[in-house]
Amino acid sequence: MGYFLSTVLSFFFGISLVASNSFALFKNELQTQFYQYANESQPSFYLNGLSQIQSQNFETKIHTYYESGTKGSWSIDPDPLRLDFKFNTEKKSFLWIGREHPLNLTRSKKIEATDAIGAVWTQNQLNALNPRVSGWLGIGLHQNLAENITLLFAYSPLFIPTLGPSLGFSENGDLHPKRYSRLPPASVDTGGTLLPIRYQLEVGQIKELLLQNQFFTGIAHEGKELSVDATFFSAPRPNAVPLTSAKLAVAQNAVTAKVEIEPQFPREEWVTLRLQIKNALFKPTIEWVQGVHDWSAQFASLSGSYAFGSFSSIQFGLLSHMGDESEDPRFSDLLAFIKMPWSITDQLEFKNLIQSTLLNARQSIYWLSEIEYSFMKNFSAIGSVRMLAGQNYSYFGDWRAEDSAGIGMRWTW
């Protein structure tokens, strides 16, 4: 634990030191909290960091995350990490290299995990309750074709699947799962007989896994009242499809089911349409994603936001998949969410986030309630409660034992 924490902190402060002297914009945020989980005796330590470095041709945001304990995990994730080469300053066309989601360059609103496009894109889910859509590692083109029309293109030779809490496969088939990991079945029912399962992960050639091409192209139109993005992209499926082969291993006195899992990332092609009506109430954004590889794969989302009084930006929306069924719970199981930050005073802010999956037999809810008091210019104290509930085998229901309450601090500079 100490090793990881020191690595994270060193990296974070190291970057800070370097960047602070070299870049136009350099912002940092470090949040530390102690969370007490309802079903655990010891609290866990959390560290969340965000370093934003931006200059004329370079931009990066480095997300750091750390959770202590045997169930904890950590990540250092620079996303975006982009170097632009402008070749038409007037038309604002540029080539970029690095890591980025092409659609994030078209307007200020990023692609979120609650968007339909985000739902089929690779994500970082190590902080499972706060997933982020990840950018591709490669090159891209942002070409202004006309006043408000931009051609987008991106290519990545390197595929990074969705990162999530590890299951911790051991050589003898035991699991040492991290918090918020989704556990595979523990036993198998073979005609009335329950057998324990031992898993064996066969990743195969890493090189073959990582070196997979990804293509993206699209047209973005940014009007005064309407913005429309139409895209097509081809990439391996971000979440693995486990190819399993099972055998019954008969030992002297016991029989176990030996399951070999070979994760597969089959190629997918998607056509997306994103439409935002700027002058409408709530400025709704509608997204439609249609699978070309499988016509029954469809996603749609509707999101909106508005500000009222001391509610600086209330965001809400719906996300759902249509057509194809899945045995496993998904974030897009008719997700409804609302985010309500409420600035009670200049120093006191009360934030609430509710995400709820409403699909029949998969209903669940995640409610984050956080209160932050800025007692100094760059420091604030945070108290939060996270509650999860839901039916068996629902998205948040799988984590319903992970209710927690925490206190901590935030430091920004």
Add this chain to the structure above:
Amino acid sequence: MVKSIYFRITIGLFCASLITSCGFSKSFWGEKAPPRKIALVKSEPLPDLIDFFSEQDDIAKSTLAQYEKFILKSFDQVEGKEKNKLSIEELLTLGRTGLAKLSNDQELSLRRIRSILAVLGFKDGISREQIIGLINWAKDNRKQAKSFYDTLINYEQNEFNSSKLIDIIHFTGSLIKLGGTDRLSEEELRSTIEPWIPQKFPHAIKALPSGITLINEVFGSLCGDRIEIGYWNAKKNGDCLIALTEHFSSTAPVFDLIFKKINPLTKTEELNESNRTFVSKFETWLKDHHHPAFKTKTVGDFAKQQEIPEPYHFFQLTEWIPKLNPESTAESFSPTFFITLSKVVHNWIDTFQKSLSDSEKEQQCYKRDWSKCEFKGKFETVDRLFNDEYATLIRVKDMGFVFQITLYDSIAHDLLTKLDQDQNGLLEDDITDLITIIIRLLDSNAFAQNVVNRILEKPVTLKNTEASMNNIKRHGLAEVAALASELIPDRDSSQRTAIRQISSQVYDTQKYHTYALDRLGITTFLYVFNLLMELRQQALDTYDFEPESIASTTWIKRKKIMELMPRMLRAQFPRIYNECITQGFERTCGVIYSEVLASPEKGSDSLEPFEIDTMNLTSILLESIMNRCDRNKNDKISTSALDGFDEKDCVISISQTLVTRLMNANILDEEKKTRTILKIVKWLPPVKWAAKVALQRGTMNGISWRAAPPFSLASRPATLGSIMSLAAEFMDPAKSEAIDNNTEGPQTDAGDELIYMNRLTKNHIPGAKMADRTSAAFKASQE
């Protein structure tokens, strides 16, 4: 304002989300984690295994292919220590975990797994190659398996024949061979079979060790040194069964004829060819293979373990077998006895085939059951035995009847060949034992029935024929049987002349104590026994005797038998019925049958159904007297001054012997007076003349002057009715007198009261109409 509305809507949505979550969360803090999912193995649906026996080849093949794929895939999905193989311990582990489940009881399931492995000869476990071998065997034997299955399913529909039996045995042999060359001791075989016997058959389980010994004995005797005697060697036993079917396949037509599955009219050549080699097949099978004798004690042990009465009859029967088969002893039964049996069968079929006339074969009788075809051939024994005066409801002179008589004739011939020491064509000293054998054969059938009942956990009937007939002296029964066998067949005059010399010895119970039966007599004896059983069954099926079952025995009221006696006579013995009606039913049939019908045990008024046999036997004997003595078939027994042995002499002579024999056999009550009179009648001519008058009058009363010659020399003809009336008077004078005086008389047993005051006539005679007689002699007399 507008914004505040939307704000409220937002708050409302917020609250709605919270409220919704209450519906599916038990608590908001510290809820238990959901259980981990259980993966479900979905196997592809398999077709019904019965489709393997489908008529359509492609469906059967497809079914087998799918099962093959499933079995091999399942096997490939199980990993043991050794690749493509599972050891016995690993298979048992699968059994313990419930993956290989042959019973809901785990221990029983494991024993069944061991059993299957032992039967299939997989002592070290099972490999993929062995499974493929089994599947290939199923493919190669699909047709035989289908035949096996069809036969079992259609058994009730009577589709079973020899070729199907051969298929079954051949298939069984092929199946048994899968067990390989390992040999199993009796104990190992027992532990292999026992797990498959349901617990609800405890006697079957208990009898298994001795049952296996019995099976091994049977296989040993059957196969000789082709197998390892005393052990179960699957391959050798299977090979033996296969060899058995191949060797005996040519005998199939003969067996089919025995079980009436083949038409002798249309399959003559096949039958003759099969019969020609029939005996040699048995001889060559048994030759040079050292077939051991079958120890009869094995049967006794088997019976003892099942707690059923010791089959002493069977053992005493086997005392007799050495006389029929010198290679057998009282303790062991040589398989060469089957050669003896084969000769009996051969002669039987040969005689039967020869008896069928050429015109009959050309006739092509189209009845579905050839045994119902009219017999137009020639077989003397049939002509002698068949009597169209009685039992015509159950007996006609058709091919089935001839088939039956030829069997008895063949048995009789064999018995004579074996037992006739002086080669005079007669069995003399051993008649009693012969008769006992017949009775005990029936007991053996009851014993076999008891074995089956015990295994199926049904009540065991302890009755056997002889034990129930314990009131009848064996000696006396033999006498009756001997007389019947001499009396019943219609012997022509030349035969009578030859026989009479010996018959006079038979008739004279004082002088001679031994009896003689010729071939025809033995045949008759067997025939009569069978006839009595059929008459009894016909009566039980037709009339409601109101049977009661008490302690696994069926009882019927003696009074009910007496009530139904007129109907039984009317149906099966119309001449006797008509004569009794004419003469006075109670005075004739009433007295006679109430006398011959057994008395129940003290305190009871019920008899067992077989007691009806004595009534029928008496009727048969009465008819036979008429058949023998009524030479001109005019239903009258006349006197002839010129004939030293006229019809009445014949009746007197036979009747007195018959009555004496019936008394000796305890069928009739001992009457010293009657014995005395009979002796006097025989030896004093004047008394004989008086007897002749009495025959016609039907009574001894009031014949004093008529008895004196010359009046007595020319007495009028007697009828069967008058003879019966006189016989009744001898049997029970008190009863006869009471009936004559129309008063109540002696009532020894229940039902006796019916013979008085015309109660039978008033209440139990089916109308006043006479019974229809269909005999040729009667029809001729009417024309």
